[in-house]
Amino acid sequence: MPRAAQTLDLTRRKPRQVRAMDTVEVILEATARILQREGPAALNTNYIAERAGISVGTLYQYFSNKEAILVAMARREIATDEAAVIKAISESAQGSDIDPVRLALRALINAFGKRRVARRVAFEALFGQGLGNELASSVRKVAQLVGERSDRLLPARTRPVTPTNLFIITRAISGIMRAASHEESPLLGTPEFEDELVHLVQAYFAGGS
């Protein structure tokens, strides 16, 4: 559908002036709104530009293609999630009597409950681009937490935190969150769901071998 991708340079202008920052902001916001209110089918670059109150040309000054907008959105969501998880962890450090793993996972679950459609589409784009690993970064925070404090949190035999088992638990949680945030599933947000996630993480790190 594009004019053949013979333009190999997909580099775009990076916003320097405040005006440009605002433009990028406005594009991402419009995209999220359209996705959330009118669904993925309604999303096209001309319409994004229209809704954002800018021109298509401007849009393509900052994003090399439609996917790139979604990827940017996804990265933003991930950054937000990560911040939430870190906050939960640091809060738990001082005085809360609830299991920190639980607090961190709770923060994550909460984040996934918001803007479901927009998030889903954005993450889909991330995966489609082969960048699925990035989604795992906020989850990794939880995993590392468990690894570091394993002596305090887990029973007798603990497992070491290797790159491989970080990979495993991280993708496991990502997979679950992803599935759960598809609207049919009312599971997200139930206490049971939280319990199961906590159990999965702890059992995985606690088990022998």
Add this chain to the structure above:
Amino acid sequence: MPRAAQTLDLTRRKPRQVRAMDTVEVILEATARILQREGPAALNTNYIAERAGISVGTLYQYFSNKEAILVAMARREIATDEAAVIKAISESAQGSDIDPVRLALRALINAFGKRRVARRVAFEALFGQGLGNELASSVRKVAQLVGERSDRLLPARTRPVTPTNLFIITRAISGIMRAASHEESPLLGTPEFEDELVHLVQAYFAGGS
């Protein structure tokens, strides 16, 4: 890009004659080949038809849109995987000395190692369509196996097999497989990877509460 989806009837002809079956076959095969050899960017319906040696019109007689082709592909892969897992399970029933959970997971890992690109794109389509649950079906076989034979396979305190924890473990494994089958990761196929999956499943079902 389509002529506006105002045609609400997405029903298509179902192949009755052998000729028609072959056509469908040939379409799916061409799609997989293009994906595998030339990448997702090269995939478009006109080209699929050309490569399949049929006309676009014919293609659209059996598939309501491009996505539908991918979804069909995904379903086919899933069916294959499921068969492989079942085979592994039944073989283990008679005489093998290896843990049946391990055998089932091994079958799954093996399946995911083939036609990686085509599979990835197909599964992506499945998710995009909100049909991600289907991917879980072959994995569920493994989970059920563990649940049913838990007394034999797992240590002391076992957990019941509820819909919720089937959901959890099933999506966990799906998430891991999915991530691992993205080409950057050389993890798929290592013995370590298999070990970790086995451990995850067993630890999850074995843990207390």
Add this chain to the structure above:
DNA sequence: CAATTATATGAGCAAAGCTCGTATTCTGTT
């Protein structure tokens, strides 16, 4: 061997992605 039903064809329409030449605004320098 009609008549009916199933299958195949491909030119071409409309939607959507994206470009590029031009216009406007900002920033720093003298």
Add this chain to the structure above:
DNA sequence: AACAGAATACGAGCTTTGCTCATATAATTG
């Protein structure tokens, strides 16, 4: 203040591509 150059914005319009539909061919049935 005046100006140059850089950054930003614009949007008509070109391509690509998804998909349809009028028409033709093959299979099946009675």
